[in-house]
Amino acid sequence: MRSLFINPVLNKEFKLRLRSVKSFLGILFYLLVLGAIALGFLYITSVANQSGYFRPEESRGMFIVLSMVQLGLILFMTPGLTAGVISGERERQTLNMLLTTQQSSTSIVISKLVSSLSFLLLMIVSSLPIYSIVFLFGGVSPSALASTFGIYLLTMLGIGSIGVMCSTIFRKTIVAMITTYGIALFLTAGTGFLMIFILNAFMVGNPNQATNPLPYFTVMTNPAVVLFTVFEPNAKGELLQRAGIEFPLWLSFSISYLLIAFTAIAVSVKKLRPNMRAGKSSKGNPSS
Amino acid sequence: MIEILNLTKKYGSFTALDNLNLNIEKGTVFGFVGPNGAGKSTTFSILATLLAPTEGTAYINGFDVTRDPKKVRRHIGYMPDFFGVYDQLKASEYLDFYGASYGLGPAERSALIPQLLELVNLSHKKDSYVDVLSRGMKQRLCLARCLIHDPEVLILDEPASGLDPRARIEMRDILKELKAMGKTIVISSHILPELAEMCDELGVIENGQLVATGTVSAIHQKLKANKVLNVTVLDGLEKAIGFFEDDPKVTAVQLDEKEERAFHFAYNGTEREQTELLEKAIHNGIHVLNFSEEKTDLEDIFLEITKGDE
Numbered sequence A: 001m002r003s004l005f006i007n008p009v010l011n012k013e014f015k016l017r018l019r020s021v022k023s024f025l026g027i028l029f030y031l032l033v034l035g036a037i038a039l040g041f042l043y044i045t046s047v048a049n050q051s052g053y054f055r056p057e058e059s060r061g062m063f064i065v066l067s068m069v070q071l072g073l074i075l076f077m078t079p080g081l082t083a084g085v086i087s088g089e090r091e092r093q094t095l096n097m098l099l100t101t102q103q104s105s106t107s108i109v110i111s112k113l114v115s116s117l118s119f120l121l122l123m124i125v126s127s128l129p130i131y132s133i134v135f136l137f138g139g140v141s142p143s144a145l146a147s148t149f150g151i152y153l154l155t156m157l158g159i160g161s162i163g164v165m166c167s168t169i170f171r172k173t174i175v176a177m178i179t180t181y182g183i184a185l186f187l188t189a190g191t192g193f194l195m196i197f198i199l200n201a202f203m204v205g206n207p208n209q210a211t212n213p214l215p216y217f218t219v220m221t222n223p224a225v226v227l228f229t230v231f232e233p234n235a236k237g238e239l240l241q242r243a244g245i246e247f248p249l250w251l252s253f254s255i256s257y258l259l260i261a262f263t264a265i266a267v268s269v270k271k272l273r274p275n276m277r278a279g280k281s282s283k284g285n286p287s288s
Numbered sequence B: 001m002i003e004i005l006n007l008t009k010k011y012g013s014f015t016a017l018d019n020l021n022l023n024i025e026k027g028t029v030f031g032f033v034g035p036n037g038a039g040k041s042t043t044f045s046i047l048a049t050l051l052a053p054t055e056g057t058a059y060i061n062g063f064d065v066t067r068d069p070k071k072v073r074r075h076i077g078y079m080p081d082f083f084g085v086y087d088q089l090k091a092s093e094y095l096d097f098y099g100a101s102y103g104l105g106p107a108e109r110s111a112l113i114p115q116l117l118e119l120v121n122l123s124h125k126k127d128s129y130v131d132v133l134s135r136g137m138k139q140r141l142c143l144a145r146c147l148i149h150d151p152e153v154l155i156l157d158e159p160a161s162g163l164d165p166r167a168r169i170e171m172r173d174i175l176k177e178l179k180a181m182g183k184t185i186v187i188s189s190h191i192l193p194e195l196a197e198m199c200d201e202l203g204v205i206e207n208g209q210l211v212a213t214g215t216v217s218a219i220h221q222k223l224k225a226n227k228v229l230n231v232t233v234l235d236g237l238e239k240a241i242g243f244f245e246d247d248p249k250v251t252a253v254q255l256d257e258k259e260e261r262a263f264h265f266a267y268n269g270t271e272r273e274q275t276e277l278l279e280k281a282i283h284n285g286i287h288v289l290n291f292s293e294e295k296t297d298l299e300d301i302f303l304e305i306t307k308g309d310e
């Protein structure tokens, strides 16, 4: 187990990441964007209410905006960070040599995933000081903050695993990246629109209609909606009620993302190296 | 040490490797020669457990590449024909990474790395970033990387390609040292002279088939027996050709493209029979102007072996 997490690939990836100027510029840019949004929010609200004060209610609003922006950045960055981890090595012609070493496929896949996600985690952790503004003014419970970071972690894990899987399956990074972005887009905007569509088509206009679980299942994998229900418990109550499902949404979300991650990692591990007996076992099959 | 059994690889309907059989003894330096696209890299990739064969298999040190790839990996050092490097690593870190990937401990690695760098003449570059090294240096660094887990078998795909003559000599000297260390080395090239002098045995591969194997001198001998004779006559070209074609040891008579009244053929008789053939020709009223053996070197032999199948 130890060798699975403290291993050469992980070590090397950290070394390379921390050595590159690009990584630091990335973090810097990220913090600047987030900081600008926070300051912008402060400025706009204090101008709007003309009091010069910043009240807990506004602080909460700022927390929601920051968290959503941060989720957006995670959704935007995760495919970019993970979809090249294997195909990139293939393109740089270093993969073959890595595959002839004694490293197990599991260890290679997991260290690639962990190392690219740690970088994202570093970005998020380095954004915590910006959140301190929120706590300075109150209005947000620590548990909401914990839930928010939990959703971040699961989103990174789920989408990141999909990225690694695409990177393993597709030969070209560009294809892997487009596919991963496509899937990420579907899981967020796609399921969001689907939910609205379903609500409009089946439920609006006949409030007496029996419950329909469809919207629940469509947004179950939508981190933005789940994050929103953390801030707006009312929205959550309504969704559960309409769906007629008691099972908490955050739990369904956690389970589905863990499942996605597990499946994607398993597929990557299986596909990383060729099945050396593949050709021979299909020998008996009549082919074309 | 290496046993290749009925190895076949198909890409769709295209057969890249056609029923290859080969046995390579421990400590042998075996050279695979063949033109580009012959199937050398395909063979090596299968041996390196990177590609699944369509049929057949290979054993390395007794381990089946299709059944025990992980064990095979412990016994081989593989150098691909084209490879990249992690450019933000220093030469010593590069080796350290692969050492760790083979499960060597930190102490072991720090003891080994200077020795390996010494072996491939890169000690002075240990703190240089890998991407600033020259092609020859990268090639040698990659060779050092193959050696880090002390494998018995080295599988080197065109290690000398793209090197200037000096770098090539340097590479050859390192290979000699490795041979002296008792390694079994399989090496490939599309240029025969590059291999001939450093190999104990050669296998000539063409269109996925092994067309000749044996020691360098055996292949030489075998082909030497089939020498090419040039004949020029004063007149009566057709009569002359008819005469030579009748001899059972003469094959493939062909008119010379450049010279008139000249032709050549393959001859597998002894030297004595060759003089008797000339005497008989003169007795038969053929006006021989020139009767000479064509000088063949290894490269011509190679061309001769490999052109037949097209």
Ligand SMILES: Nc1ncnc2c1ncn2[C@@H]1O[C@H](COP(=O)(O)OP(=O)(O)O)[C@@H](O)[C@H]1O
Binding pocket: B011, B014, B016, B034, B035, B036, B037, B038, B039, B040, B041, B042, B043
């Ligand atoms: N992935 C592949 N798909 C289809 N054909 C391939 C593939 N890889 C190699 N080939 C074909 O197999 C043949 C042998 O290639 P290779 O083993 O690389 O030759 P060599 O190393 O001797 O130059 C070539 O004709 C090549 O075009």
Ligand SMILES: [Mg+2]
Binding pocket: B037, B040, B041, B042, B081, B157, B158
């Ligand atoms: Mg090749």
